[in-house]
Each structure stands twice: as structure tokens, then as C-alpha cells.
Amino acid sequence: MSLDIVSPADGRLLATVPVHGAEDVARHTADAQRVFDSGVWSGLAPRERAAALLRLADLLERDAETLAWLDMEDAGKPIAECRANDVPGAIESIRWFAEATDKLAGAVPATAPDILAFTEREPFGVVAAILPWNYPLAMAAWKVGPALAAGNCLILKPADATPRSALHLAGLALEAGIPEGVVRVLTGDGPTTGAALAADPRIGALSFTGSTATGRAILETAARTNLKRVSLEMGGKSPQILLADALDFGDALIDGLIEAAFLTAGQNCTAGSRILVHESIAAEVVGRLAGAARALVVGRPDDPATQIGPVINAAAADRILAAIDGAVARGATAVAGGGEVEVLAGGRYIAPTVLVDVDPADPILRTEVFGPVVTVQAFATRDEAIALANDVEYGLAASVWTKSLDDAIVVARGVRAGIVSVGAYSEGDMTVPFGGWQQSGFGGAEKSLAAFHQWTREKTVWIQLG
Template identity: 65%
Template sequence: MLPLLRPRDGSTGDTPIPAVSAAEVSEHARDAERVYASGVWSGLEPRDRAAVLLRLADLMQRDADVLARLECEDAGKPIRECVENDVPGAIESIRWFAEAVDKLTGQTTPAGPGVIALTEREPFGVVAAILPWNYPLAMAAWKIAPALAVGNSLILKPADTTPRSVLHVERLALEAGIPAGVLRVLPGTGAETGAALARDPRIGALSFTGSTRTGRVILAAAAETNLKRVSLEMGGKSPQVIFADALGYGEDLISQAIECAFVTAGQNCTAGSRILVEASVAEEFTRRFVAAARALRVGDPEDPNTDIGPVINGDAARRMLAVIEEARAGGARVLLGGEEVQVIPGGHYVTPTVLDQVPADARILSEELFGPIVTVQTFTTEAEAIALANHTPYGLAASVWSSNIDRALGVARSIRAGVVSINSYSEGDLTSPFGGWGESGFGGVEKSLRAFEQWTREKAIWVQLHR
């Protein structure tokens, strides 16, 4: 049984949620295959599926307050983030992909006279997604909308600590008119429920968002079974590269650098946890950045004035503090934070932390900590900035700040990452693709029309004319 964990106060829910066993996963996959083959959803016209998904978005809007509260309680996310960002973003995703699906087209390819060669994309049938705990609803929407819009039956496994918002969306899907069995949510552990999805031969494609370590396990399981398509969106150790002339952007630079580092208490795969600043302005930038970080309010997630909520659990907090102490022992200077404080009994709160003078071989520079912890390093040349930015096995995101757009664009093109923002912290809107390089993942793109490629396979059709 899965307790309804509430990291904000350490309590559990009144009604535990049964964890789905490996045997039950197989039964659900078999039923999803039957539902797909029946055509009750897959046989609809794209516009008809879109209309149902738009009703789902309307129902999510109706229940936005409920969804925000569930996200806040389960994940410990500040309620303001849930209300202003996560829930509206999830609703927008459902609407965007619903409205885009009937815009997809195949193509004809150049062939000789007497031949028609064309391509089309078709759904896999049964597909699955394994979700992270830090953005349960937003990540669910990124999977639900394109996967269902093209006609698949989708199985979702939420993280064991954050299942309730996704379970609520499953109920809303039925209310919207999505046939039973087309979208099913299977709560459970990664070791059993998630592993069973990775190994099930009926599942044609699987999307995973989470740690690199777990992604490797999923990839191996798929390779050992039916070679299902696997899309991985995993960790990051993203740089924020700040040139001296960027200080002219004033408070916009500081506020966005703060958001990049500390949104969701740093429990964000694109968090800019490595700040690389030109040496000539490092002292000024660091002073202003530390002052802004010190002003962040660590508090109860249900308080709309809270900026920083708890980290996900005590083990995560202890791991973060151990790495900070290791860096300090190696000669790093802790400019701010570096400690756990008690805000609500049972919650685990790591204060916003900033370090500089970090030894080049320190783990804190290379290991994804998934917490409110930032390091500051300096550079003197553009080449040095690029080398520092690329000194990581990850390649998910980066930010580059400079009023010289030629330089900013040149550096952005030289950074090995799937998403690079210039003079902002941004992952782009729904029209812009999102995906990582290296140990941050591969195999699929979230958002944009490219996202449909995760959930469909291409077929070439060769027609020989006899006349």
C-alpha cells in the first residue's frame, strides 16, 4: 500500500492507495491492448478525439484549485507555484496538443512515374509513461495529450509519493468522455510497477522522466524484452553563463538567475545550479545574488507567500548536506545557507545555499543534488566559459546572459545541451521542443509538434500503378 505522503508535515493520508503489482500491470496492459483494438478511441477521427481532450482541459480548469492543493500536499511544492504555473501549464498542454493533432500530415516522396510513395504516422497501440515526483501534473499532461490525441491507449505510473493529482485527472478523463481503459493510472513503486511496465511486451513505447540511474535500468529492461521505443528525460547540471555586460539588465538578471536556481527548491531538472560569471563582475554579481537568495522565504507550502518549500524527504536532505560539507572541507566557501531548518515538524527544509571557491574536482560541481544549492565559478575568456559549461556529463539546459547578441548566440551554439535560453531563464513555450543530450536523455522530444513522434511510428507505403 502506498501512503499519501505529505512532505510538508511528515504525515500520511487517511486512505492509503494500493500499489499495483507486476501481475496487475500485465493485466492492465492486456486490457489496454483490447481497448485499443476495439477502436472505441483509436478509431475516432482526430478531431473527435480532440474535442474530448478539450473537455478534459475544461474539467481540469473547473477543478484547478483541487489539483493545485493535491500537488502542494503531495510534493511539498509552494501553493503559489502550483496555482500560477503547474496547473495552468498542464491545462494549456492538453489544449495545445488537442488542437494540433488534426494538423499532422504525412508526405509523398519523389519516385518515378507509375509509382506513388508516401509516408504516414500511426499510433503504437499501448504506450506507457513513468512520471517524476517534482512536477507530477505538468509531466502527466505532456504525456497524456499527444499520446491520446493520436489514438493510443496510455498507462501512466505516477511517482509513489505524488499520485493523487494524476489519479484525479484519470477520473476527469472518464467524465470528459474518454472511454474506460484508454487512460489508466497505476500507482506503485518503481522497483515493481515501473519495472513491470518497462518489461511488458504489449507496450510499444515508454517515456520516462526521472533520474539517470533509473533511466539506465529501464533502457536495459526494454532491450532485454521487446525492444520497445524508450524516451528518456533525465537529470541535469545546468550552467548559467553570465558575461560582464549582462549586469546592465539589472534586477531582471538577478531575479531570473534566482528563479533558475531555486524554483521548486531546486528540485527541477533544468535548475541552473552552476553559475559561471565573468571574473571582472563576479564580486558584484555574487553579492547581489546572495542578497536576493537570502530574501527568499522558506516556509509552509500552503502559505502563498512561501518561496522555498521542503525537499522531498529526509534522505535527500541528508545527502545534500553531506555534499555541501564535503565541499566545505575541501576549501569551498559557503556564502549562504548550507543547513537544514525546521519549519513544520516532520518536513525537511534545506536553506537556499550558495558556495564559491569550490575545488574543481568537488562532487558538488558534477553531481545533480536536486535541491536549493548553487555554486559560483568565474571565467575570464569566452573559451573558458564554454569549457566550464560543458564540463558535465549532462546536457539538458543552459542559460547565457550578454548584451552582445553575437557572443551570446555563439556561446549558446557551443554549449552541449538540448535547450539553451539567452538573456532569460526559459524552457520555451509549447511550440518549442524540449529534450536533453548525453546523460540527460534521448529518444524523444517533449512539447512542440515533435512530441507526437514519441507516440507514433512511421510507415512507408509504396504503390505501384498498373496502367
């Protein structure tokens, strides 16, 4: 079996890759266990692993343009976005975790005088990561960094639509001196390759980024098999909460709202797809937001001027347009966008869409659209804003726009989300944890030193002294 990799921009065939089935997965996991047990990577001193990872980061930097082009072609992301965000973010991730390799430490608790006890964190051995298509290289780097720094052997399963930057990364790992078999990429689809990885008893930990339904299935499979540790980063319906003084941020407010809503054509788990604005400033915000959305350049992803590229495929476009049309049919108004833009034959391009007067019961307010669509709702009080923000099953991210420290803290504490930014749209940098709550997954499983908890297990050693 094989998979055709098709350009979202124009439907061109970019490549064909194999679908790895259950037998392939079993063979690769067995070989990965052999590599781990040999100690060629796990037995190295932490600083030796760090040096190899730093060489990998240097090679990623050397091939930055190639990697940006691969993600642009496979995912339809604007080339400017890949160059400015995705590739630099991947390099930063590898370097950060390389430098953190020898910072992974245990503890010596206070015990009785005749006891010595200590804890340490050990790698699982063979671990796996199932990647999303919207940030192919960046998400691969989030997994490669901590998993390899801890001493594991890692199997990457890229999204079926976007495998080529992960394959290139694996080649660079060999060039960097990381032993063969420590990083391997198994292409394929979710029901075949991904399901086999979730079920394999040799895999000690598995990280998944994608839909809530698939994450739930992976968790159920892990429970039925070897109880592997599972990290889930899934969907979101993130609110951007604008209190009455939000316009004091000036142009930075509208710029932040636009970035949050329309980065990667809204195909982003933390997309700020719900704008909740105080009624006293709602009219001005809507007017400025609609103008900014209409000014965004929708175009072919290889054009450096493009800000909004195609959505990933025809099925996604149909789903997004159905959500917009349904909301409009129930009384909403599209003050910007609302339909498709003709750019290239074979691609599906949707205009950045701003919806107002949405029926409070409309599914678009609670269902992840995963496209360039944002809704605007007004509120009267701070408590009402918090209630609206929490009126979803997700809990990945939120933004709060206010200059009031008291209001910022109260709202940030009141919103049920794993990441809350104030005065900005941000997921934070590599120093802070990333992860969601509720149907968005398990909080704090990515980035920072906390990421090591996904890829290591704690052991206690208890010594009775003579």
C-alpha cells in the first residue's frame, strides 16, 4: 500500500510514500528495542547526546529553506509563515532540549539515618509520536528534542498528508551522528500505522496531536494493551476576551486578534476562534476586525506576500463552508469573508471570515471549525465573559485583553484552559509547559522541563545502610 502526497495549493502529486502496516510496525519496534538495549544512544553521557542534538539543530538551520519549502508544499502553509515561524521554532526546540539534556535530575529525600533513598528518571526505551499535519516539522521537533535527550529511541508517524519534512529530519539525524535506528519515520495512515503503534506492547510512551476522537481511541487502545503512557494534545475552541479597556492596546489588539484567528488559515489547535468583547467597544472592534480580515492576502502559498493559503483538502473546505452557511442560515452575518476565493485550480481557498449576531445555540460557537472563521459575541460583565469562555467542552488556550491587573488575574484564573495569555495571543516559549484541559487533552505535556515527564519514568531506590 502507498499514499499519494498531494499539494493543497493545486492538487499536484508531490510524492508517494509507503503505508506501514502492523507487521512493519512490529518489526521496527523490535529493532528499536534492540538499538535501545545496545546502549549506542541510551548509554551515552548526557553531554554526548546533547552534542549530537546540537549538531542536528545546526543541520536543520543549514537546510532551513528546504524544510520550509517541504512544509509549504505538503501543508499548503504560506512560505513566509514556514520561514518565520515553523522552521525557526523547530530549531529552537531541538537546541533547547539539547541544552537541557544534563538538567534532568532526581532527588534525595530526607530519610532515617540508616536509610539512603534517591529517585531518578529513566527513559522508557522505545517511544512513539503521531504528528499533526498543520505544523509538521515544528511538532516533530517538540517530540524529538525531549524524547532523544532522555535517551529513548523514537518512532515518528507523520500525518498522512505531510510526511516529507519528518523524513528529511530523520536523514539529518543520521548526518548529525545520532546512531541509526534511534530516530525512524514510519509513514502511513491513522487506522493502519497509527493504530498499530498505539497497540504495540514494546512502546512505553506515545504522544498524539490531532482530533479528540482519535485521541480517545488511542487512549482506549493503550488501556487494553500495555497501559503505555499517553500524551494527548487535541482540539480547541479558544476564546479571546476583550474587556472594556481593550482598545487601549491600540493596533496591537487587532493584530493579535487577526493572528490568533487566521494563522495557518485558522487550522491551529490554539486558534482564537471566539472573540468575546465588552458591549461598550463591540461595534468598534467588529468594524476594525472586519477591515483587517478583508485586507489579508489570500493566495498561493509559494508567494512571500501570501498571508492565507489553502485549507488542507476539499473535505475540510466543505466542512468549513457548511459551518459558515449553517450559521448564516440561522441568523448570523458575515461582516468579512463567508465564501471561497479563486486562486489556483485544484486548491480550496476560503476568505477570512468574521461572523456576528450568531445564534447563542449555534454549533459553530462550540464546535472546532479548524478554518479561517472567527465569531464575535458581546458581554456585559466580567462574570458573563468567563461563563461564555467556559461554555465549551475544550480547554486548550485563551487570551485576555485588559490593562487592569486585577481583571487579568481574575479572568485568567476563571477560564478553564491550559494556557492563558494576557495582552497578547501567545502559547509561550520553550521555557513554559504547553497542553490543554478537558477535551483538549492532558495539560503541560509539551515544552519546558515538564516535557521530560512524558518521555521518562521515575524510579525510587531505597538503601538500607549497615
